[in-house]
Amino acid sequence: MKKDDRIIELSKIFWEKAVPSVSIDCVVFGFHNDSLNVLLLRMKGEEAWMLPGGYLFKDESMEDAARRILYERSGAERIFLHAFGIFGGLNRSESFFDAYDDTLWHKQRFVTAGYYALVDQTAVTPAIDEFSDRCEWLPVDQLPAMLMDHGLIVQTALTSLREQLSHKPIGYNLLPETFTMPELQSLYETILGEQLNRGNFYRKIMRYNILIKLDEPRKGGAHKAPNLYRFDEEQYKKALSQVYW
Amino acid sequence: MKKDDRIIELSKIFWEKAVPSVSIDCVVFGFHNDSLNVLLLRMKGEEAWMLPGGYLFKDESMEDAARRILYERSGAERIFLHAFGIFGGLNRSESFFDAYDDTLWHKQRFVTAGYYALVDQTAVTPAIDEFSDRCEWLPVDQLPAMLMDHGLIVQTALTSLREQLSHKPIGYNLLPETFTMPELQSLYETILGEQLNRGNFYRKIMRYNILIKLDEPRKGGAHKAPNLYRFDEEQYKKALSQVYW
DNA sequence: TCTCATTGTTTCATTATGAATCAATAGTAT
DNA sequence: ATACTATTGATTCATAATGAAACAATGAGA
Numbered sequence: 001m002k003k004d005d006r007i008i009e010l011s012k013i014f015w016e017k018a019v020p021s022v023s024i025d026c027v028v029f030g031f032h033n034d035s036l037n038v039l040l041l042r043m044k045g046e047e048a049w050m051l052p053g054g055y056l057f058k059d060e061s062m063e064d065a066a067r068r069i070l071y072e073r074s075g076a077e078r079i080f081l082h083a084f085g086i087f088g089g090l091n092r093s094e095s096f097f098d099a100y101d102d103t104l105w106h107k108q109r110f111v112t113a114g115y116y117a118l119v120d121q122t123a124v125t126p127a128i129d130e131f132s133d134r135c136e137w138l139p140v141d142q143l144p145a146m147l148m149d150h151g152l153i154v155q156t157a158l159t160s161l162r163e164q165l166s167h168k169p170i171g172y173n174l175l176p177e178t179f180t181m182p183e184l185q186s187l188y189e190t191i192l193g194e195q196l197n198r199g200n201f202y203r204k205i206m207r208y209n210i211l212i213k214l215d216e217p218r219k220g221g222a223h224k225a226p227n228l229y230r231f232d233e234e235q236y237k238k239a240l241s242q243v244y245w
Numbered sequence: 246m247k248k249d250d251r252i253i254e255l256s257k258i259f260w261e262k263a264v265p266s267v268s269i270d271c272v273v274f275g276f277h278n279d280s281l282n283v284l285l286l287r288m289k290g291e292e293a294w295m296l297p298g299g300y301l302f303k304d305e306s307m308e309d310a311a312r313r314i315l316y317e318r319s320g321a322e323r324i325f326l327h328a329f330g331i332f333g334g335l336n337r338s339e340s341f342f343d344a345y346d347d348t349l350w351h352k353q354r355f356v357t358a359g360y361y362a363l364v365d366q367t368a369v370t371p372a373i374d375e376f377s378d379r380c381e382w383l384p385v386d387q388l389p390a391m392l393m394d395h396g397l398i399v400q401t402a403l404t405s406l407r408e409q410l411s412h413k414p415i416g417y418n419l420l421p422e423t424f425t426m427p428e429l430q431s432l433y434e435t436i437l438g439e440q441l442n443r444g445n446f447y448r449k450i451m452r453y454n455i456l457i458k459l460d461e462p463r464k465g466g467a468h469k470a471p472n473l474y475r476f477d478e479e480q481y482k483k484a485l486s487q488v489y490w
Numbered sequence: 491t492c493t494c495a496t497t498g499t500t501t502c503a504t505t506a507t508g509a510a511t512c513a514a515t516a517g518t519a520t
Numbered sequence: 521a522t523a524c525t526a527t528t529g530a531t532t533c534a535t536a537a538t539g540a541a542a543c544a545a546t547g548a549g550a
Contacts, residue, residue: 020265062333088307223496468527
């Protein structure tokens with residue numbers, strides 16, 4: 001079956017089962033090797049990359065739809081999700097399907113809701129969909145050319161994430177089960193885009209009282225073995241529920 | 246023309262000119278007499294109140310549509326607007342139009358974008374629409390029963406406003422051209438829902454350097470005449486553009 | 491065993507914050 | 521007129537948070 005035919009087939013399904021005019025785009029953040037990354041797809045035959053996204057089915061809530069899309073592209077469930085913006089300009093995506101008939105689902109006008117997700121990158125397996133040939137983690141500080149307004153959507157998500165970081169703890173969703181203090185600090189530095197003083201960061205995090213120190217340090221690396229920590233879920237959630245730090 | 250007929254007539258217009266499935270609800274905040282208020286409408290024959298809202302026309306951006314809705318209900322233009330959330334649950338509003346045919350525009354499923362607006366309440370004239378008999382400022386701390394999920398939408402807007410207040414200046418859009426320090430403090434206290442120490446508030450605001458003191462104080466009240474201030478637009482915008490205070 | 495880079499923790503100076511105080515003043519009562 | 525009073529303007533002092541730096545601890549490798 002040709003790609004064109006498949007899109008037309010899907011168009012019919014969406015016209016039947018999905019809610020018109022509404023789409024969802026997910027900015028999936030992961031953190032690995034001191035780099036903050038975003039999960040991006042590259043369409044077959046295209047140079048530019050795009051965000052994993054999709055449509056809202058008639059029997060789903062918006063958040064259910066976002067979780068479904070995330071699950072399809074990453075296999076991850078129970079993900080931290082946050083709706084950070086709405087992108088409702090004219091001619092966001094319509095021109096992308098110029099070659100098709102105007103009745104094509106994809107060629108309609110869509111208002112897209114931006115959700116960002118925070119995931120443990122090491123526990124996620126990126127999966128291409130039938131229209132893409134690549135699905136990869138790309139660093140946010142070296143984003144490639146992106147389709148439509150997806151570059152703007154990523155930037156907006158990043159701003160929203162930074163604001164969240166300024167008055168809520170972050171890390172539970174982005175780090176593995178156990179981690180070291182330098183790793184946590186590196187995560188903060190990467191998201192904020194600035195260096196932080198080691199001692200002050202240590203003191204501040206300790207005061208938040210959201211970490212539980214494990215008995216064993218992480219041995220094996222050169223130099224002093226750093227302590228391993230995990231988050232105290234209860235305290236972490238308590239901190240999350242407060243409006244300000 | 247009966248009300249029912251008019252709704253059916255409007256339904257036809259919306260089916261033709263509006264974008265399906267997408268609606269907009271505006272939480273318009275105003276401040277007057279030490280009270281933070283929200284602009285609400287009451288439908289004819291209903292007890293409960295609702296937010297000013299509407300639909301997105303095919304030739305508008307989302308923000309244009311929000312501004313149009315605001316203009317129709319308040320006459321105000323060049324308003325501070327912020328998209329604070331998306332409400333996309335199932336059965337948000339469909340059941341409200343039970344009495345009508347399923348093809349009625351209003352009876353479809355809608356995902357609504359929440360915009361909050363900050364306005365100088367004294368410079369705004371609330372205007373009813375053809376389906377409402379009242380359009381009034383009601384205090385946020387004594388909200389009446391509200392239709393559908395509009396109560397949740399107001400609460401979410403308020404939380405978003407408080408977060409904004411914690412790292413951006415606020416007041417330019419909510420206060421008259423000139424105002425006194427106690428008035429500004431009262432605005433902050435009202436939004437945050439807590440009392441603030443007078444001297445500390447004074448010191449903090451002064452350090453932000455966003456106020457210009459006028460030559461004349463506000464005479465006429467009992468007791469000491471307070472200084473009048475206006476915002477230094479340039480400094481205010483600079484503060485707004487910074488991510489954190 | 492020694493060295494070294496890194497991590498863990500504390501110290502000290504500076505700045506911000508909380509609470510209280512003193513000064514100024516416009517209207518009010520006498 | 522004069523004193524009084526409630527309110528506003530501004531500052532002080534104690535306390536807490538922050539920034540910058542130092543010292544201590546330690547595991548790997550020479």
